[in-house]
Amino acid sequence: MTDGNETGAAPRDGNLVEVRDLKVHFPITRGVIFDRVVGHVKAVDGVDLSIPRGRTYGLVGESGCGKSTLGRALLQLTPPTSGEVSFDGVELTRLAPNRMREMRRRMQMIFQDPMSSLDPRQNVESILVEGLQAHGIGADREERRRIISKTLDAVGLPKWALSRYPHEFSGGQRQRIGIARALVLGPDLVVADEPVSALDVSIQAQVVNLLDELQTELGLTYLVIAHDLAVVRHISDTVGVMYLGALVEEAPSDRLYSEPLHPYTRALMSAVPVPDPEVEDRRERILLAGDLPSPANPPAGCRFHTRCPWAQPTRCAEERPVLRPIGASRVACHWAEEIASGQLRPHGVTPSIVRPEGEGATPHVVSAPSEPGSFV
Known part of the structure; x- marks a missing residue:
């Protein structure tokens, strides 16, 4: 594999993310050792979208339409079958593994289930320091602890949480830990996959408002994947509607909700x-x-x-x-x-x-x- 465009960064006020004709097809195999490909599941099949810097793109659609696969492919967690994903002017699909590792610091993910996405054997400090150590951030333990403490404060968690384990927190607090893990590296892009679906309604509002405040304070760019249309409307600037692996409609949030044009959106x-x-x-x-x-x-x-x-x-x-x-x-x-x-x-x-x-x-x-x- 060869490196993509590593020097021609996009203008600071342009699109942070540009996706062109992105496809993710999973092979269907048969045979004694599953070595015979008999077809493909077209989870994502030709998606084009752009996310301006500092804005929020909401992605909605019924279960199985390819929303989560698209989010993972954008971060290269799931390798795309074909297509292009440009992040700040860098073509990710052509990056060598070592360069992709460097780029991951700037792209983080908030996972759907706040409990299963956290290691029950690690306390909060261990969970948050892991990313800092992997990317060589912080000269020593004290400096890393200062970064972690600042991040905990940003997501509204007390400092005593550092020594506690995931099972000792409520669902909303665990989701805040997941958000802190995404933010501790100082990313530009956060992909939030169903960030409030596992939470009570009252806690959902707290987490959504927190994401909104953090975006204003830190200048973050979001891709928010959700089933709840009310949540998407509240937090998104632009909304894309997916059906069976493809976008069927995309519009500014208020326009989509007031004048849906596609029959599926209606x-x-x-x-x-x-x-x-x-x-x-x-x-x-x-x-x-x-x-x-x-x-x-x-x-x-x-x-x-x-x-x-x-x-x-x-x-x-x-x-x-x-x-x-x-x-x-x-x-x-x-x-x-x-x-x-x-x-x-x-x-x-x-x-x-x-x-x-x-x-x-x-x-x-x-x-x-x-x-x-x-x-x-």
């Missing part, structure tokens, strides 16, 4: 409860037909067409849509404009929009009978 938004009884009673959830297709054998054409209420018989089944700009969004749908305008009806219903009053309120779809898959 279905996700319709599942979010509305704190208005009248609107909640009148609206109808968009229920997707069928099961999620296998990533080992995705449908031809648009991957969502087998479950899409707006799918058309020929084009959707034969031609894969590209992620194209529509206003401030990027959408991978052949009929996004027709769906948004109401010109194209979903199968069995005519959509209309109920717009709740109040700032930040999200529109929701209600329905009336119509001809399947027809144009108005």
